[in-house]
Amino acid sequence: MSGIRPARDPDTWGVFAAAADGRVVVGECSSCRAVLHLPRPYCHRCGSFEVGWRTVAGRGRLWSWTTVHQSIHPAFEAPYTVVVVELDDEPGVRLVGRVPGEPDLEIGMALVARFEPLGGDGDGALVQWDPAEDRRNAWVS
Amino acid sequence: MGELTRAAAVTGIAELTPTKSPPPDREIEIMAVLARDAIADAGLRHDDIDGLLVVPAGGMRMLFPSLLAEYLGLRPTYADQVDLGGATAAGMVWRAAAAIAAGQCRAVLCVMASVLDPARFARAFRSEGGGGPSLGFGEFESTYGPMGVNSSYAMAARRHMHTYGTTSEQLAKIAVDQRTNAMANPMAMYREPLTIEEVVNARLVVDPLHLYEIVRPCSGGAAWVVAAPDLALANGRPPAWLLGAGEKITHSNLVASPDVTRTPVVESAARAFAMAGVTPADIDLVSVYDCYTIMVLLTLEDAGFCPKGAGGPFVADHDLTYAGDLPVNTHGGQLSFGQPGIAGGASHITEAVRQLRGEAGERQLADCELAFVNGNGGTMSEEASLVLGR
Numbered sequence: 001m002s003g004i005r006p007a008r009d010p011d012t013w014g015v016f017a018a019a020a021d022g023r024v025v026v027g028e029c030s031s032c033r034a035v036l037h038l039p040r041p042y043c044h045r046c047g048s049f050e051v052g053w054r055t056v057a058g059r060g061r062l063w064s065w066t067t068v069h070q071s072i073h074p075a076f077e078a079p080y081t082v083v084v085v086e087l088d089d090e091p092g093v094r095l096v097g098r099v100p101g102e103p104d105l106e107i108g109m110a111l112v113a114r115f116e117p118l119g120g121d122g123d124g125a126l127v128q129w130d131p132a133e134d135r136r137n138a139w140v141s
Numbered sequence: 142m143g144e145l146t147r148a149a150a151v152t153g154i155a156e157l158t159p160t161k162s163p164p165p166d167r168e169i170e171i172m173a174v175l176a177r178d179a180i181a182d183a184g185l186r187h188d189d190i191d192g193l194l195v196v197p198a199g200g201m202r203m204l205f206p207s208l209l210a211e212y213l214g215l216r217p218t219y220a221d222q223v224d225l226g227g228a229t230a231a232g233m234v235w236r237a238a239a240a241i242a243a244g245q246c247r248a249v250l251c252v253m254a255s256v257l258d259p260a261r262f263a264r265a266f267r268s269e270g271g272g273g274p275s276l277g278f279g280e281f282e283s284t285y286g287p288m289g290v291n292s293s294y295a296m297a298a299r300r301h302m303h304t305y306g307t308t309s310e311q312l313a314k315i316a317v318d319q320r321t322n323a324m325a326n327p328m329a330m331y332r333e334p335l336t337i338e339e340v341v342n343a344r345l346v347v348d349p350l351h352l353y354e355i356v357r358p359c360s361g362g363a364a365w366v367v368a369a370p371d372l373a374l375a376n377g378r379p380p381a382w383l384l385g386a387g388e389k390i391t392h393s394n395l396v397a398s399p400d401v402t403r404t405p406v407v408e409s410a411a412r413a414f415a416m417a418g419v420t421p422a423d424i425d426l427v428s429v430y431d432c433y434t435i436m437v438l439l440t441l442e443d444a445g446f447c448p449k450g451a452g453g454p455f456v457a458d459h460d461l462t463y464a465g466d467l468p469v470n471t472h473g474g475q476l477s478f479g480q481p482g483i484a485g486g487a488s489h490i491t492e493a494v495r496q497l498r499g500e501a502g503e504r505q506l507a508d509c510e511l512a513f514v515n516g517n518g519g520t521m522s523e524e525a526s527l528v529l530g531r
Contacts (some may be wrong), residue, residue: 006280015280038394059344064303064401066284066295067348076286084296084396098285102348107303114347126284 003075005118006126012039014053016124017024019115024127025053037093056089058113059132065093067102085111085129097129143385143416149238149249150373150380151365153183157330159361159479163256168198169212170364173255176213181490183366184376185248190366192240192249194233196483199246201238209252219246226518227430228388229253230363230486231525234514235386237367247369253481254362281396285313290432292354293395293520295347297306298435301402302349304450306355311453312434313340316353316476318461319431323473325463325504326482330359330479353476354434361481381494381512382435385420385528386410395520406443406515409526413434413513414445417528421446424528426429426496427467428489430517432475440515441469444526463504471496493529 005017018025027039030050034043041051063086071078081099085135086092110132115125155178157164157171164171172195180187193215197205206220219240225232231254234263237249301307317337323329335353343352373380389405392398414420421444429440438452446467447455461469472478472492475485493512495501514527 003286004279004284006284009231009280014279038397064296064300066292066350067345068292069345070350072289072291073286080286082286082292096282096285096396107300 002115004073005120005123011041013124015039016118016126017037018053018055019125020117020123022115023055024058024113025055026087026090027051027052035093037090048072057081058127059088059112060085060095060129061088061106062105062109062111064107065105081105083111083129095127097127098109099129145235145238145242145386145420146416147368147370147382147385148242148381149367151234151490151494152373152376152378152380153179153181153185153366154363154494155179155365156328156363156491157254157361157481157489159330159359159481160333161330161359161440163258163360164326166256168254168256169209171256171362172198172252172364173213173282175254175362176252179250179252179364180235181365183368183372184378185246185366185368185372186336189248189249189372190215191217192237192246193217194220194237194251195222195251196224196229196248198254200327209259215250217246224381224436225390225516225523225525226483227432227486228516228523228525229483229516230490231514231516231527232388234367234383234490234527235388235525238383238386241367241369243523248372250364251366251367252362252364253484253487255362255484256361257482263466272273282394290520293345293352294433294435295350296395297401297439297521298349299435301435301438304402305453306437307453309341309351310352310440311457313351314456315431315437315461316340318465319470319474320477321462322471322504323477325502326472326478329473329477331473332455335382336383343490350435354487354490356432356475356480359479359481361479362484363487365490365494367506377497378500378531381497381529382531383527383531384395384414384511385417386526387416388462388525392522392525393519398522401521402439403442403449404439406517406522406526409524410444410515412515413526413528417530419511419528421513424511424513425468425469425506426471426493426512428493429470429515430486430489430513431470431476432480433519434476436517436521437469437474439521440517444513444515462505463501468506471501471506489514489516497531499530
């Protein structure tokens with residue numbers, strides 16, 4: 001994997017560690033079970049600092065997207081498409097993904113998670129997204 | 142009528158002509174020039190200034206208000222910095238008025254300047270993929286290909302198009318009418334005629350937003366004085382009274398936005414209008430933050446100038462120029478006037494003051510009594526709304 005690696009931050013690394021294990025997780029409060037997204041070690045609902053991870057289905061709906069035609073980082077050559085995906089199990093939790101080129105997309109389309117190893121000396125992975133239906137249109141074979 | 146209604150007025154303005162190439166001066170020197178000129182424009186003396194609101198210059202962060210006060214030779218009884226992105230300028234106006242209403246000061250100098258540093262601008266998008274605790278931007282956005290701010294607004298435009306059928310031609314109309322306004326403003330950076338066809342046929346930067354729908358970086362700055370009623374009235378020029386103000390912050394990261402097609406302008410504008418005791422139908426000038434065409438459309442909807450979702454047909458059916466039935470951003474907006482960094486949001490205030498004073502030259506509105514000003518920060522996350530009036 002080239003580009004920008006996620007920092008190995010104890011508050012957020014659980015997402016990338018779980019992805020390496022083929023799972024999508026969201027942060028949650030261990031006391032009141034509130035979803036904490038973006039992941040953080042503090043529960044805004046009950047004030048607890050006891051937090052953990054909840055595994056959710058790797059399925060979602062396309063919330064919005066844009067094809068970036070002008071590169072703003074040398075590691076990411078335009079055009080590429082950034083998608084924001086709302087999780088089926090936790091509406092309101094949105095994850096970003098990247099799709100090569102200029103795919104044919106529609107807001108609301110069903111997507112399934114794919115896990116892209118970070119490689120190198122890390123053991124994590126990024127959650128990426130493919131179309132759930134009609135795999136012929138998958139942008140990554 | 143709220144407690145801040147007519148508690149203070151914007152009574153002096155100074156503004157640099159935005160430039161593509163950075164000026165030779167440092168930001169703090171530019172601030173000094175702007176401060177001097179705004180105080181003079183307010184008809185005040187240096188010693189009258191006893192309040193100071195600033196944005197840190199050139200990457201300076203800690204203790205900047207006292208540093209600038211010392212540089213300017215001021216010893217204020219109220220000083221602070223405001224950090225609301227594009228909502229900073231509008232946020233400063235009501236904070237200044239509140240400090241005056243509280244009796245802590247009588248004349249607040251608000252100042253901001255931005256010298257474009259291309260290297261710094263590029264670095265801003267090259268942070269590694271982590272922001273530390275609770276700053277998930279790095280891990281959860283940058284790692285996927287830095288979205289930059291552009292992408293956030295493209296996502297909003299995309300969802301608005303999907304949900305309400307808004308078209309690129311309707312969004313382009315905003316850029317075109319504002320360009321017509323800029324052609325009547327000698328200070329505007331972009332003054333060549335622009336058509337809807339040219340906007341929609343220009344290259345896409347972040348689909349569905351085209352080149353002329355996006356602000357381009359430049360250098361510039363602005364300062365203004367918010368003063369107590371007696372000081373404002375002593376100036377020879379009509380004061381721009383603060384009649385109403387409202388603010389709302391909902392999130393920081395785009396993915397945490399409650400609804401990217403419904404901005405917190407709903408709350409900030411409602412509060413401002415209620416305090417002023419007026420409605421959108423009463424407004425003569427709409428002077429609102431326009432980092433992107435979509436932001437103007439969202440602001441018009443969320444402030445109540447048209448129903449939610451009707452912004453596309455609304456901007457197509459109304460003439461947004463200074464000669465039109467709903468003048469919007471008569472200075473050209475940041476899209477055509479220029480967006481000198483953080484100071485871009487100040488241009489909506491300076492233009493409202495000019496129009497209320499009757500000093501807008503060729504683009505002067507026939508009878509401008511009420512202006513609606515909105516500042517928008519981050520990812521449609523910070524909103525500050527003002528009603529200013531004669």
